[in-house]
Amino acid sequence: MNFDLTDEQQMIVDTTRKFVESEIVPAEEHLDPDAGSLEPHDFERLVTKTKEMGFYGLDIPAEYGGPGLDTTTRALMAIEMSQHRAGLYNPCYGVFGGAGLAQLYEATDAQKERWLYPTLRGEKKGCFALTEPSGGSDPARAIQTKGYKDGTEWVLNGSKLYISGADKADYALLFARTSDDPGRNGVTAFIVDTDSPGFFVRRVVHTLRATHYATELQFEDLRIPEDQILGEVNGGFAIANDRLSRQRIPYAAGCIGPAIKAQAMSIEWAKSRETFGSLLAEKQAIQWMLVDNEIDIRHARYCVLEAAQKADKGLRFRTEAAMAKLVATEAAGRVVDRCMQIHGGIGVTKDLPLERWYRELRIRRVGEGPSEVQKLIMARDIIGGSFK
Amino acid sequence: MGIRLEKNWEILNSTNIEALPGQLGVYQIADKDGQIISVGYAGAKEPFGIRSALEREILRHGNVATQFRYEFTSNYQSRWDELLMLHIYDYGELPEHQQNESSRVGRLHPS
Numbered sequence: 001m002n003f004d005l006t007d008e009q010q011m012i013v014d015t016t017r018k019f020v021e022s023e024i025v026p027a028e029e030h031l032d033p034d035a036g037s038l039e040p041h042d043f044e045r046l047v048t049k050t051k052e053m054g055f056y057g058l059d060i061p062a063e064y065g066g067p068g069l070d071t072t073t074r075a076l077m078a079i080e081m082s083q084h085r086a087g088l089y090n091p092c093y094g095v096f097g098g099a100g101l102a103q104l105y106e107a108t109d110a111q112k113e114r115w116l117y118p119t120l121r122g123e124k125k126g127c128f129a130l131t132e133p134s135g136g137s138d139p140a141r142a143i144q145t146k147g148y149k150d151g152t153e154w155v156l157n158g159s160k161l162y163i164s165g166a167d168k169a170d171y172a173l174l175f176a177r178t179s180d181d182p183g184r185n186g187v188t189a190f191i192v193d194t195d196s197p198g199f200f201v202r203r204v205v206h207t208l209r210a211t212h213y214a215t216e217l218q219f220e221d222l223r224i225p226e227d228q229i230l231g232e233v234n235g236g237f238a239i240a241n242d243r244l245s246r247q248r249i250p251y252a253a254g255c256i257g258p259a260i261k262a263q264a265m266s267i268e269w270a271k272s273r274e275t276f277g278s279l280l281a282e283k284q285a286i287q288w289m290l291v292d293n294e295i296d297i298r299h300a301r302y303c304v305l306e307a308a309q310k311a312d313k314g315l316r317f318r319t320e321a322a323m324a325k326l327v328a329t330e331a332a333g334r335v336v337d338r339c340m341q342i343h344g345g346i347g348v349t350k351d352l353p354l355e356r357w358y359r360e361l362r363i364r365r366v367g368e369g370p371s372e373v374q375k376l377i378m379a380r381d382i383i384g385g386s387f388k
Numbered sequence: 389m390g391i392r393l394e395k396n397w398e399i400l401n402s403t404n405i406e407a408l409p410g411q412l413g414v415y416q417i418a419d420k421d422g423q424i425i426s427v428g429y430a431g432a433k434e435p436f437g438i439r440s441a442l443e444r445e446i447l448r449h450g451n452v453a454t455q456f457r458y459e460f461t462s463n464y465q466s467r468w469d470e471l472l473m474l475h476i477y478d479y480g481e482l483p484e485h486q487q488n489e490s491s492r493v494g495r496l497h498p499s
Binding site for chain 1 (some may be wrong): 391426431432433462463464465466469473476492493495496497498499
């Protein structure tokens, strides 16, 4: 693996870093410490800038008008874009635009017209409804929402849990069991408008992310025309699983940014703060914490870039993506924890972003498949044989 | 656990507000008939949490607001959103001076 950046990648990294430092950090300074969005005028101003930079809609494929970044460059940008207070879950507050649900690029032309293109134009929002109260780590077996066919429609009953953005979404990509197969061959993906009769957002689920909530959904005789199936009947799990694998690389990369920023803050603090007659930076206890941070950050970065490079080369990257997800989420959590320790009292206040990163990074070890599931994925690949 | 803010109303005056601790949280203020005038939150930018936020509400709505109720929570942002959604569900629209929040508030249909 060669981790040297190309000239183009270095230019993109430098540009993104400057954008975060000169535009995002000043704009968020006056916001609530848990804010999840910019003031509307700042948002519009910065979207205009990212469009001028040619970076708007980062994750939109080139054939749909996006910048067509490879996975490695996108991961490098994710590391830079997350280096501010809200950066872990709201990198640059979304001013680089979204790409909608990646699965919709596999939709039929009619489905693209109805849901994908309006999403790319910013006219519609979608949500991804997979996890259920019965579990999220093993969705193929946990899905209990049931669908049966009635004429040219499917009728769904069941519920979903921890679904982000459903209360504001115009449509949902919803997975339901549509056969007697209890595993991955009995799940179908449906695209459904959230104002359909029988689609209910029942409650808000509060989490460690103080600014953001998940929702619980309920479906009561929700009728969906058969032309709103995405892909094949009983072929929905492959669609869900593909998303879960691809998501792991940017998900991991986004954790590294706050860790880098926390480390920089801690080095600065250690070089200026005196206790017992000397600077913190002169004390071995602090030096070792900073060194451990550096090891964690570099380890996570190498794992993310290795996974990204394999993906870009068209090689199998499932193990590498799982490893990157596990290493980056756990390493970043350790780094921010040490940085709070180095800062002492001010580290746990809302005056600094450390406490927000600390809370939000804890979620990252669970979201998009917990560390233990990542180990399960790696074990299957390493041991092989019957585990494949 | 109820999702609505269902505590008893307290009289909105300086004495009651000064007695509150300076914690973060959410609140509602209402007129004498119990009609909710404002759904707000006290975030970390408030010098004395919910006390500071309510003092400001008295200045803004003191001519009609007579009651308040509150809830301490560090999840003041998501709880505030939840209360705004519930308000829309219960009353069809947000309080008059908060209608500009409508475009960013989601839909909730509690069972």
